[in-house]
Amino acid sequence: MKAIKFRSQLSLNFFILNFKYLFMPQRKAPAKKIAAKKDAAQELLEFFEDGLKDMYWAEKALLKALPLMKVNASSAKLKTAIDDHIAETQQHVTRLEEVFAILGKKAKAEKCDAMDGLLKEGKSILKETEPGAVRDAGIIAASQKVEHYEIATYGTLATYASQLGHKDAVSLLKSTLQEEKNCDKLLSKIAVSEVNIKAK
Numbered sequence: 001m002k003a004i005k006f007r008s009q010l011s012l013n014f015f016i017l018n019f020k021y022l023f024m025p026q027r028k029a030p031a032k033k034i035a036a037k038k039d040a041a042q043e044l045l046e047f048f049e050d051g052l053k054d055m056y057w058a059e060k061a062l063l064k065a066l067p068l069m070k071v072n073a074s075s076a077k078l079k080t081a082i083d084d085h086i087a088e089t090q091q092h093v094t095r096l097e098e099v100f101a102i103l104g105k106k107a108k109a110e111k112c113d114a115m116d117g118l119l120k121e122g123k124s125i126l127k128e129t130e131p132g133a134v135r136d137a138g139i140i141a142a143s144q145k146v147e148h149y150e151i152a153t154y155g156t157l158a159t160y161a162s163q164l165g166h167k168d169a170v171s172l173l174k175s176t177l178q179e180e181k182n183c184d185k186l187l188s189k190i191a192v193s194e195v196n197i198k199a200k
């Protein structure tokens, strides 16, 4: 009897002591400042160069990915739009090389995790859609995510180039930015006027 009482007293004490942990929402670990890598950028110019390396990788990855999107598209208009953007993307690679040259640097690519993720999602959309209008809608959705990423990045890079006083680089980056915006608009037009209607 004594043993039972002792045990239940113990359980009661345990319950009281742990009440807040049992019924209160668990607190997340506090956010911490991240330590920088050894070769972390210290100035805007270095950060600008890092961004250029990312986009150089991204544009080259797109040159490999876009033909796959074209082969899987059914709409003639979509196929043409992709074809035209492949030609523009080759120009984007060349322009980035010119921007590196303006900075007195050799063009270098560094893996862009964001573009890598977007391209993986694009491939998975192909598996998740039947060929035809629905797959075309998926290709447009994936492509527009890519274009929006490029628009955001080239906008930032053009601003950095301007603030760093590299006028020629600004004009090159803005030319590419405009082509990304035009491509995005054209994809919206093809989706709204044809593909999405057929996919209904």
Ligand SMILES: [Fe+2]
Residues within 6 Å of the ligand: 059, 088, 089, 092, 150, 180
């Ligand atoms: Fe591009």
Ligand SMILES: [Fe+2]
Residues within 6 Å of the ligand: 085, 089, 146, 147, 150, 180, 183
């Ligand atoms: Fe693009």
